[in-house]
Amino acid sequence: MDVLDLTRLQFAVVTIYHYFFVPLSISLAATAAGLQIAWLRTKRDDYLNLTKFVGKLLIVTFAVGVVTGLVQEFQFGLGWSAFAKFYGDVFGPTLAIEGMLAFFLEATFLALWYFGWGRLPRAIHTACIAIVAVGTMLSAFIILAGNSFMQNPVAYVLDPVTGRARLTSFTELMLNKVNLAAFPHTLSGAIMVGGALLLALGVWRLAADPAYKILARLGAWLTLAGGALTALTGDHLGKVITEVQPMKMAAAEALYQTTTGAPFAVFATGKPLPEFELEIPWLLSILAKGSPTATVQGIDDLQAQYAAQFGPGSYVPMIPVAFWSFRLMIGAGMLAAAVAAYYLWRTRKSRNAPRWLTRWLPLIPLLPAAANTFGWIFTETARQPWIAFGISKVADGISPGLTSNEVIASLAGFTVVYGVLAVVWFRLIRHLSRQPLAPTPAAADTPEPAPVY
Amino acid sequence: MITFWFSVVVLAWVLFFVLEGFDFGVGLLGPLLGRDDHERGAAVRTIGPFWDGNEVWLVGAIGVTFAAFPAWYSSLLSGLYLPMVVLLLLLAVRGVALEFRGKGDGERYRRRADWALGLSSLGIVLVWGALLAVFAHGLAIGADGDVTGGGFARTLGPVFTPAAGFGALAALYAALMLGATFLSLRTSGPLRHRARTLARWLGILGSGALLAVGIGTGSPAVLVAAVLSFGASMLARLGREALAFTATAAGVAAAVVAVFTTHGSVVLRSTLDPAWSLTRESAAATPQALELITWAGAFILPGVIAYQAFSYWVFRRRVASERVPS
Numbered sequence: 154m155d156v157l158d159l160t161r162l163q164f165a166v167v168t169i170y171h172y173f174f175v176p177l178s179i180s181l182a183a184t185a186a187g188l189q190i191a192w193l194r195t196k197r198d199d200y201l202n203l204t205k206f207v208g209k210l211l212i213v214t215f216a217v218g219v220v221t222g223l224v225q226e227f228q229f230g231l232g233w234s235a236f237a238k239f240y241g242d243v244f245g246p247t248l249a250i251e252g253m254l255a256f257f258l259e260a261t262f263l264a265l266w267y268f269g270w271g272r273l274p275r276a277i278h279t280a281c282i283a284i285v286a287v288g289t290m291l292s293a294f295i296i297l298a299g300n301s302f303m304q305n306p307v308a309y310v311l312d313p314v315t316g317r318a319r320l321t322s323f324t325e326l327m328l329n330k331v332n333l334a335a336f337p338h339t340l341s342g343a344i345m346v347g348g349a350l351l352l353a354l355g356v357w358r359l360a361a362d363p364a365y366k367i368l369a370r371l372g373a374w375l376t377l378a379g380g381a382l383t384a385l386t387g388d389h390l391g392k393v394i395t396e397v398q399p400m401k402m403a404a405a406e407a408l409y410q411t412t413t414g415a416p417f418a419v420f421a422t423g424k425p426l427p428e429f430e431l432e433i434p435w436l437l438s439i440l441a442k443g444s445p446t447a448t449v450q451g452i453d454d455l456q457a458q459y460a461a462q463f464g465p466g467s468y469v470p471m472i473p474v475a476f477w478s479f480r481l482m483i484g485a486g487m488l489a490a491a492v493a494a495y496y497l498w499r500t501r502k503s504r505n506a507p508r509w510l511t512r513w514l515p516l517i518p519l520l521p522a523a524a525n526t527f528g529w530i531f532t533e534t535a536r537q538p539w540i541a542f543g544i545s546k547v548a549d550g551i552s553p554g555l556t557s558n559e560v561i562a563s564l565a566g567f568t569v570v571y572g573v574l575a576v577v578w579f580r581l582i583r584h585l586s587r588q589p590l591a592p593t594p595a596a597a598d599t600p601e602p603a604p605v606y
Numbered sequence: 607m608i609t610f611w612f613s614v615v616v617l618a619w620v621l622f623f624v625l626e627g628f629d630f631g632v633g634l635l636g637p638l639l640g641r642d643d644h645e646r647g648a649a650v651r652t653i654g655p656f657w658d659g660n661e662v663w664l665v666g667a668i669g670v671t672f673a674a675f676p677a678w679y680s681s682l683l684s685g686l687y688l689p690m691v692v693l694l695l696l697l698a699v700r701g702v703a704l705e706f707r708g709k710g711d712g713e714r715y716r717r718r719a720d721w722a723l724g725l726s727s728l729g730i731v732l733v734w735g736a737l738l739a740v741f742a743h744g745l746a747i748g749a750d751g752d753v754t755g756g757g758f759a760r761t762l763g764p765v766f767t768p769a770a771g772f773g774a775l776a777a778l779y780a781a782l783m784l785g786a787t788f789l790s791l792r793t794s795g796p797l798r799h800r801a802r803t804l805a806r807w808l809g810i811l812g813s814g815a816l817l818a819v820g821i822g823t824g825s826p827a828v829l830v831a832a833v834l835s836f837g838a839s840m841l842a843r844l845g846r847e848a849l850a851f852t853a854t855a856a857g858v859a860a861a862v863v864a865v866f867t868t869h870g871s872v873v874l875r876s877t878l879d880p881a882w883s884l885t886r887e888s889a890a891a892t893p894q895a896l897e898l899i900t901w902a903g904a905f906i907l908p909g910v911i912a913y914q915a916f917s918y919w920v921f922r923r924r925v926a927s928e929r930v931p932s
Contacts, residue, residue, distance in 0.1 A: 241676025
């Protein structure tokens with residue numbers, strides 16, 4: 154692997170890792186806010202206990218998200234300084250505004266909320282966690298606008314002197330149609346993975362405390378609702394992407410010839426893929442354009458078109474990666490939603506779920522987490538060779554002077570430290586879940602001046 | 607406009623180094639000054655609600671630099687690739703150690719978290735000190751604005767110089783002083799007492815060392831630092847904890863301002879040829895981008911400072927390090 158591949162790999166590793174914690178933080182913050190509001194309205198103790206429990210999960214997860222998010226902000230300068238210069242004018246303000254507007258909000262108000270039990274009036278205290286929840290979504294929206302620019306550059310002109318992108322309208326940048334489609338899709342994916350975690354922990358701990366039943370069913374509902382929303386928003390996003398990056402959708406289907414009434418292959422064998430396919434007729438045309446008879450452009454035609462437009466070179470992404478990541482994303486997401494629905498059905502009217510189900514359910518967060526990851530792998534790799542579609546290539550973005558050895562060293566460092574963090578995070582979540590939900594009276598009366606931090 | 611945004615960048619760095627400086631200091635000192643689990647917990651507790659908000663000033667500083675001076679951001683980070691990666695990894699360990707400390711089980715677990723916190727804080731302070739010295743000294747920037755050289759030495763070389771070593775020591779001293787004065791201000795009981803004693807002696811020793819360096823190099827800035835150190839030490843002795851902390855913080859703020867303004871309008875000096883240095887003008891973003899962030903910044907930043915101040919006010923009570931008998 155040369156330095157370019159290594160730097161790409163590093164970006165992929167730290168970004169995918171970061172993205173395990175981001176959607177969890179988004180959904181846990183919203184869940185904690187929802188539970189606390191429910192407690193305020195009903196004054197039920199179990200809601201309060203669950204709020205505090207979800208709060209602990211949130212703060213532990215958020216911490217990992219923060220420290221790995223910091224790496225993200227530095228990455229553009231560390232490994233991709235040429236790209237940072239090229240689109241600094243567009244992405245710099247985006248990142249700065251995200252930091253100033255959302256990140257400060259989240260960090261400060263999460264601490265106010267977590268440490269503020271009993272110190273702040275209830276309404277203000279509840280507002281704190283609501284602000285955190287809004288802040289996480291704001292963060293996601295602004296950052297996705299930065300990514301959407303790379304998918305579908307808008308609101309810029311190329312400076313004739315420096316050749317760099319210059320921002321023309323921030324509003325237009327934020328309201329990029331890809332962002333408007335990607336944000337709800339991302340958010341629904343986040344709801345799924347957070348819901349699945351609550352479902353898993355709830356089921357796992359059900360025997361210890363019946364209050365966990367609320368958590369398990371809430372988690373299952375969130376997974377199911379998130380799944381439905383992910384499907385709806387994903388359908389819309391697919392259509393937008395077909396419009397702005399037809400190559401991406403053609404690669405997702407490994408569709409070489411431009412086809413009218415194109416089918417959707419559930420799976421395919423073969424080297425550059427199709428050889429044997431299990432097809433659902435017309436489905437691709439419906440997914441891409443919303444009509445069974447619509448024409449979907451094929452890879453070969455697009456390649457010829459791009460070569461004429463942008464000059465010689467390959468404009469075809471890695472077909473098997475695109476094909477399989479797209480299917481695994483959909484498959485893992487649908488399976489998770491189906492399992493959640495099945496759980497809800499089996500536990501309706503306070504019935505008990507069968508043993509085999511409760512034994513395997515704790516693994517369910519892996520499904521939506523995998524779906525999120527495959528989604529990002531798909532959306533980022535199937536944009537290749539572009540870093541910003543149509544205007545800048547990945548190979549032109551790397552920091553000049555960076556060497557393979559440097560990247561190998563840093564990649565090793567990230568791998569080791571991130572690996573340890575993941576293990577510690579997992580153990581801590583397990584440990585926190587083993588604590589009794591309701592505070593024991595003895596602990597509540599201890600005259601310690603402050604809880605141990 | 608460019609000057610305004612340069613001031614905002616410097617302000618963000620000042621806030622980062624002062625605010626996160628004291629929590630680095632507490633991270634370093636907590637495990638040393640706290641004699642038992644409870645006292646160490648109290649030390650960590652003093653920064654618990656704040657450290658994350660403080661660290662966001664680093665996000666702010668880097669983000670604003672990226673927005674207002676993209677070329678500066680690019681050269682600085684790609685030219686200091688390996689030290690920056692080390693810094694990020696240490697920051698990751700530290701943040702997690704802080705946040706996870708009180709949530710695991712058992713004293714052994716917390717002891718390990720304390721070790722991770724102390725060592726990572728130490729490493730971070732040393733690396734930052736060296737990096738600040740590099741910021742002031744400049745990098746081997748070539749004609750195209752990128753740092754020249756090859757191999758590990760390209761990005762590691764700059765932080766292994768005598769000047770960087772001095773910077774690292776100075777930063778360690780500053781962080782210890784900030785940590786000690788902050789702990790004495792924010793705790794009660796034995797921890798407060800020990801932190802105050804430490805601030806007194808450290809301030810005296812430090813001002814002596816700074817005086818010697820100041821006379822040796824004839825640098826008025828170092829002499830001012832010596833006076834502030836002495837002042838902080840005296841104030842700690844008199845029990846004026848808030849003022850002692852303020853004096854230390856002022857010293858750190860002045861040092862950071864000095865680092866960023868050493869070369870006037872040059873933001874990153876080229877050690878090869880002055881003509882290749884990055885200036886405020888050459889590194890700045892386009893006027894449109896600057897105008898945009900000015901609007902955003904004018905609305906957002908005062909709010910940020912207000913609600914962060916609110917959070918310090920909410921958690922203004924001292925943390926007791928003595929055991930309350932039940």
